[in-house]
Amino acid sequence: MSENKKLEKIVGVKGMNDILPADAGMWELLENTVQSVLKSYGFQQIRTPIVEPTPLFARGLGEVTDIVEKEMYSFEDSMNGDKLTLRPEGTAGVVRAAIEHNLVYDGPKRLWYVGQMFRHEKPQRGRYRQFYQTGVEALGFTGPDIDAELILMCQRLWDDLGLQNVRLELNSIGDAAERNAHRAALIAYFEQHIDVLDAEAKRRLHANPLRILDTKNPAMQDMVNAAPKLIEYLGSESLEHFEGVQAILRQNNVPFTINPRLVRGMDYYNRTVFEWVTDELGSQGTVCAGGRYDTLFSTFGGKPTPACGFAMGMERLLELLKANGEMHEPAQCDVYLVHQSSAAQMQSMVLGERLRDAGLNVVLHCATATGVGSFKSQMKKADASGAAYAVIIGEDEAVNQQASVKALRADEQETNQVTVPFDTVVDYLLDQIAGEHHGDDCCDDPDHIHLH
Template identity: 85%
Template sequence: MSENKKIEKIVGVKGMNDLLPDDSALWELFENTVHSVLKSYGFQQVRTPIVEPTPLFARGLGEVTDIVEKEMYSFEDSMNGDKLTLRPEGTAGVVRAAIEHNLVYDGPKRLWYAGPMFRHEKPQRGRYRQFHQVGAEALGFSGPDIDAELIMLCQRLWDDLGLQNVCLELNSIGDANERNLHRAALISYFENHSDILDAEAKRRLHSNPLRILDTKNPAMQEMVNAAPKLLDYLGAESLAHFDGVQKILRHNSIPFTINPRLVRGMDYYNRTVFEWVTDELGSQGTVCAGGRYDTLFSTFGGKPTPACGFAMGIERLIELMKVAGDVHQPSLCDVYLVHQTDEGQMQSLVLGERLRDAGLDVVLHCATATGVGSFKSQMKKADASGCAYAVIIGEDEVANNNVSIKSMRSDIAENNQISVPFDAAVDYLVDQIAGTGDDSSCCDDPNHIHINH
C-alpha cells in the first residue's frame, strides 16, 4: 500500500444507528422507568434470540404482509443451509419460546421483552432499519380485563415519563369468521371502486384487503372512509368483549377514541387492537401498538392459548421525551478527583477506591496525550461532569495528609471549600451527599444526587 494513500473510513450500516453517551442517560432513564412499571404489574422478563427461523415470521405474520414481503433481513446459514431471519418484531419469538418451553403449563404468564428489531425500510425520523422495542405479552388470559390492564399500564408509563400528548385509539377486528364476512364485503366494495384504487391497493385487493383501510393515499381517503366497517360484522361475543374493554377504561378514566379503520399489520391479531399515537413526531405518530392474538399459539403448533400484548418503539418515545423537555441530564458521578504530583495521583487512586467501596460514583482525572493538565482545566472537567463535590489532592494536601473538598452544587457559594483529614474524607462525603437527598430545597437542582447503598 502506498504510504500516501488515504485509508478509507468504515461507517455504520445505513439506518442502524449508534447510541452515543449524550443520549445513553436518557435511554437508561426510559428503560429503568419501563422496568419499574412492568414489575409493578407482575410482568417477568424473557429474552429470545435476535435470529429466528424464517418460517416463524412467514407463518405468524402472514405471507402477504409488508414485513414478510419486503422488509425482513433473511439469509441462509452457509454452515447448514438453515433459513434464518433477523427478528422484525418480538411477539412471534416469545410465543415460540412459550410453546417450546411449555411456559404456560401451570397457568397464565405475564412476560416482557426488550431489544433490537430489524426491518429493511427507508430510514427516516422514528423509522430505522435497526430499531428497539419494549413489549409485553400476557399469555393465557381470555377476558377483556387483561386487554384493559395492558392499556392502563401504558398510560401509567406515559405519566411516569411525563408524556402528555399521547392519545389512545381503539378498535375490534373480531374473530376469523367475522373478518371473513367483512372481507367479502370489502372486496366487493373495492371492486366497485377499482378506478380509484392505486397499484398497492389493487395488489392487496384479494390477498389482504383489510390493509387497504390503512392507506395513506389522499386520493383514496373519501372512498375508504365509506367502506364497510368491521364493527358492523361483529357477533355477540366479540361485541361483549369489546364493550368490556371500554367499560374498564371508562371506569378508570382512560380516554380513548374508537377508530373503525384501525387494523394491525400482522395476520395474527383478533378482537381488541389499539394504538397510542401522537402528533409531535410528524408522520411516525404511532409510539405503541398492540392487541389480542388468540390463534397464534395454534398457528405455531401449540395448544390453543388466548393472549394479548403490545410493543412500543423506544427511539420514538425517546424523541417524544426530548420534545416534552424537562429532562435533566444525570450527573456523571458523585465525586470528581482532582490532583497534582505523582504522590497526589497515588492518593487519589486510593481515595477513589474507598469512596466506591462506600457506594459513591467517582471519576478520577487521568492524563491525556497533553498531560494531566492544570488545576483550572481539571476543575472545568469536574464542573462538566455534574459531580456534587470535587476532591483536590495537590502538593499541600499531600504534605498535610488531608484533602480539599469543594461543593460543585449551584446553590452553594463558589468559595465553599474546606480541608478534611485524608482518612475522614470518605465519611464526610458520604454524609454530605446522602444528606442532600433529605434536603427538599435542592430537589429542583439537576445535579441533585440520591445515593443507594
Template identity: 80%
Template sequence: MSENKKIEKITGVKGMNDILPDDAPLWELFENTVQSVLKSYGFQQIRTPIVESTHLFARGLGEVTDIVEKEMYSFEDALNGDKLTLRPENTAGIVRAAVEHNLTYEGPKRVWYTGPMFRHEKPQRGRYRQFHQVGAEALGFSGPDIDAELIVMCQRLWDDLGLQNIRLELNSIGDAPERNQHRADLIAYFESHKELLDAEASRRLYSNPLRILDTKNPAMQAMVNSAPKLFDYLGEESKAHFEGIQKILRDNSIPFTINTRLVRGMDYYNRTVFEWVTDELGSQGTVCGGGRYDTLFSIFGGKATPACGFAMGVERLLELMKASGEAHNPAQCDVYLVHQGEQGRAQSFVLGERLRDAGLDVVLHCASAAGAGSFKSQMKKADASGAAYAAIIGDDEANGDTVTIKSMRDLDINNNQVNVPFSSAVDYLVDQMTGASETDACCDDPNHIHIHH
C-alpha cells in the first residue's frame, strides 16, 4: 500500500449510536433505578436472544403491521437457510420463551427485561435503528389488578427518576368478537368516506382499519373523529375489567385520560391498552406503552394464558432526564494513585490491589503516549477523576515506606493531607471514607464499600 494513500475511516451504522463513557453514568442511574423499582414489585429478570425466527414476529405482531411489513431487519442464515430477524420488540420473544420452557407451569410469573431492539426507520431524535427498551411482562394474571399494578409501577419509576410532565392515556379495545363487529362497521364507515382517505389509510382499509384511527393526517381528523368507536362495542366483561383498572388508579391518585382512539401497533393486544406520553420530545412523544395480550400464548402454540405488559424507550426517557436537569457524574474512583519513579510505581501497584481488596474503587495513573506525566499533571488527573483522595508515592515516600494522602475535596488547603506508614494506608483510607460517607446498603457484595460523593 502506498504510504500516501489515505485509509478510509469506518463509521458506525446510521441510526445505531455509541454510548460513550461520559453518557454511561446517566444510563447506569436509569438502569439501577429501574431494577430497584421492578424488584420492589416482585419482578425477576429474563434475558432472551436478540435474534429470533422471522415467523415469530410475523405470527405474533401481525403480517400487515408496519413493523413486519417495513421495519424489521431480517436475513437468511447463510449456513442453514433459516429465516431470522433482529428483534424489533421483545414481548413476542418473552412469550416464546415462556411457552418453550413452561414458565407459568407452577403459576403466574412477573418478569422484566432490558436490551437493544432493531427497526429500520428514518433516524431522528428519539427514534433510532438500534434503540433500547426496558419492559415488564406479567404472565398468567387475568384480573384488572395486574394491569393497574403495571401502570402504578410506571408512575413510581417516573417519580424516582424525577420526571414530570408525563401523562397517562388509557383505553380498552375489548375482546375479539367485539373488535370483529367494530371492524366490520369501521370498514363500512371508511368505505363511505373513501374520497377523504390518504394513500396509507387506503392501503390499511381492509388489512388493519384500526390503525387508520391513529392517523396524524390533519385532513382526516374530522372524519376519523366521527368514526364508530370501539369503546361503544365493549361487552359487560370488557367494561367491568376496564372499570376495575380505573378504580384502582383513582384509589392510588394516578391521573389518566381515556383516549378512545388509542390503539397499539401490534395485533396481539386485547382489552387494556395504555401509553405514557409527553409533549417535550416533539413527534416522538410516547415514552412507554403496553397493555393486555391474552391470546398470544395460544398464537404461539401454548396453553391459553392471560398476560399483560409494557415496554419503555430508554433513549427517550434519558432525553427527559437531561431536560429535567438530571446530571449524574459520579466519581470514577474513590482513590487516585499518583506516583513518581520506578519504586513509587511498583508500590502504588501493590497499594492499589490492597485498597481494592478493602472494597474501594481505585485508579492507578498509567503512562500515556505523552509519557508517565509530571506530578502536577497527575494531580490534575486525580482532581478530574472526582476521587475523594489522592494517594501519593514519590521518591521520598518510597524511600521512607510511607504514603502521602491528600483530600481532594477538602477546601482547607492547610489541613488536607497527611503522611502515613505504607502498612497503615489502607486502614486510614477506609476509615476516612466510611467515616465521612455512608456505605451503600444496596450493594450486593457486603465487602464492597461504595462511597456516595
C-alpha cells in the first residue's frame, strides 16, 4: 500500500447507534429511575446472553411472525455449525433461563432485565436495528392481580418521570380454544372480503389471521373494524380474569381504553395484553407493551408455568422525555479543580482524592497537547462541566495552604467566591452541598423525581 494513500474511514453499522458521553448521563438517569421503580415492587435482575439458539425464537415467537420471517440476525457458528440468533426480544431468553436453572422450583419469581435487542428493519425515528429494552417477567403467578400490578408499576414510572401524555390500551385475547374459535370466524369473514385484502393479509389469512387486525393499510380499515371481535368468543374464566384486571385498575384510578383490535406480534401471548401509547412519536407510538403468556414454558419443554410481563423501548422513552422537556444533560461533576503551577497541581490532586473519599464527583483539570491553559480557559471548562463549585489553587494559595472556592451556579448578587484553608475545603463543600440539597427537598411535589 502506498504510504500516501489515505485509509478509508470505518463507520458504524446503519441503525446501530453510538451513545455518546453527552447523552450517556440522560440514559443513566432514565435507567436508574426505571430500576428504582422495579425494585420497589420486589423485582430482581436477571442477565441473559445476547446470542441464543435460533430455535428458541422460531418456536417461541412463531414461524410466521414478522420478527422470525424477516427481522432476525441469524447465523451459523462456523466452529460447530450451531444455528444462532442475536436476541430480537427478551422474554424467550428469560423463560429459557428459568427452565434451564429451575428458577421457579421454590415459588414464583419477579424478574427484570435491561439490554440490547436486534432486529433487521428499516431504521427510522424510534426504530433501530440495535435498540435497548427494559423488561419484566413475573413467573408463576396465575391471577389478574399480577397483570394489574405490572400496569400499576408502569403508571408509577410515568409519574416519576413526569410523563402526562402516555395512555393505556387494554384487551384480552383469551385462551387457545377461544382464539381458535375466533380464528375460524376471522378466516371465514376475511374470505368473504378477499378482494379487500392486500398481499400481506392474503399471505397471513390461514397462517396468522389475528395479525391482519393490526394492519396499517387505510384501504382495509373499515373492513377490519367490522371483523368478529375476539372478546365475543371469550369464555367465563377469561372474562372473569379480564374483569379482575379492570377492577383493580379502576380501584387505583388508572384510566384505560379497551381496544378490541389490540394483539401482540408474538404467538405466545394469551388473555391480558396491553400497550402504553403516545401521539408524540409519530408512527412509533408504543413505548411499552406486554401481557400474559401462560403457555410459553410448555412450548420450550418446561413445566407449565403461568407468566406475565412487559418490555419498554428505552430510546422511545428518552425521545418522549426530551419532547416534554423532562430531561436535561446532567452535571458532569460536583467540583471542578482549577490550578496553576506544579505545586498547585500536586495539592489539587491530593484534594481531589479527599473530595472523592467524601463521596463527591470531581474533575481535575489536566494538561492537553497545548498545555494546562490559563485560569480563564480553565474556568470556562469548569463552567461547561456543570459543576456546582470550582476549587481554585494558584501559586499564592499553594504557598498559603489555602484554596478559593467559587459557587458556579450562584446568583450574581451573592458573594460566590471565598477563601478556605486547605484542610477544611472538604468540610466546607459538604456543608454547602448539604444545604442546597435540603433546599431542594422543599419542592412543591415531594414525590416527583427531578431529572434535571
